[in-house]
Amino acid sequence: MINEDKVRELFHVALYDSKDSQVQKQAASYYGWDYIWKEGLKSFFTGTFAFMGFIILWIAVNADDLLNRINNLDFKSMGITAAVLYVAFMVIYIFATIIVYAAKYKAGRKDVRKYMSHLKAVGRMYTREEKLKR
Structure with missing residues (x-):
C-alpha cells in the first residue's frame, strides 16, 4: 500500500531539488554576513568596471568638446x-547590493x-518503517 504522507513529503523534496534553487543552496552553505x-x-569589482564604462561613454559622447578645450582643462579638478x-557611486552600489x-x-x-x-519527516518515516519490519 502506498504511504500518502511519504509520497507528499518526497514530492516536496523533489520539487525543491528540481526548481532553480542555486541561490538557496548557496545561501545554506555560508553564514549570513x-x-x-x-x-x-x-x-565592488563589477561596480568599478561599470563606473569605468560610464566614464568611457561620457568621454565618447563629449569627445568633440573635450578635444576643443584640451588646453584649457583643469585635470586636477576633473580627477x-x-x-x-566614483566613491559616491560605489557606496550606493554596494549598499544596494547588501x-x-x-x-x-x-x-x-x-x-x-x-x-x-521535509527531509527530516521522510527520514522519520523510513526509520519508523525499519522498526516495524524488525
Whole structure:
C-alpha cells in the first residue's frame, strides 16, 4: 500500500531539488554576513568596471568638446570630481547590493528550512518503517 504522507513529503523534496534553487543552496552553505560580503566584494569589482564604462561613454559622447578645450582643462579638478563620483557611486552600489543579497539570503534560508523539515519527516518515516519490519 502506498504511504500518502511519504509520497507528499518526497514530492516536496523533489520539487525543491528540481526548481532553480542555486541561490538557496548557496545561501545554506555560508553564514549570513559571509554570503553578503562575498557578494559585496564581487559587486565592488563589477561596480568599478561599470563606473569605468560610464566614464568611457561620457568621454565618447563629449569627445568633440573635450578635444576643443584640451588646453584649457583643469585635470586636477576633473580627477577630484571623478574620484568623488566614483566613491559616491560605489557606496550606493554596494549598499544596494547588501540590501538585495540580505533579502535573498533570508528567503533562501527560509526555503532551506522548509526543505530540511521535509527531509527530516521522510527520514522519520523510513526509520519508523525499519522498526516495524524488525
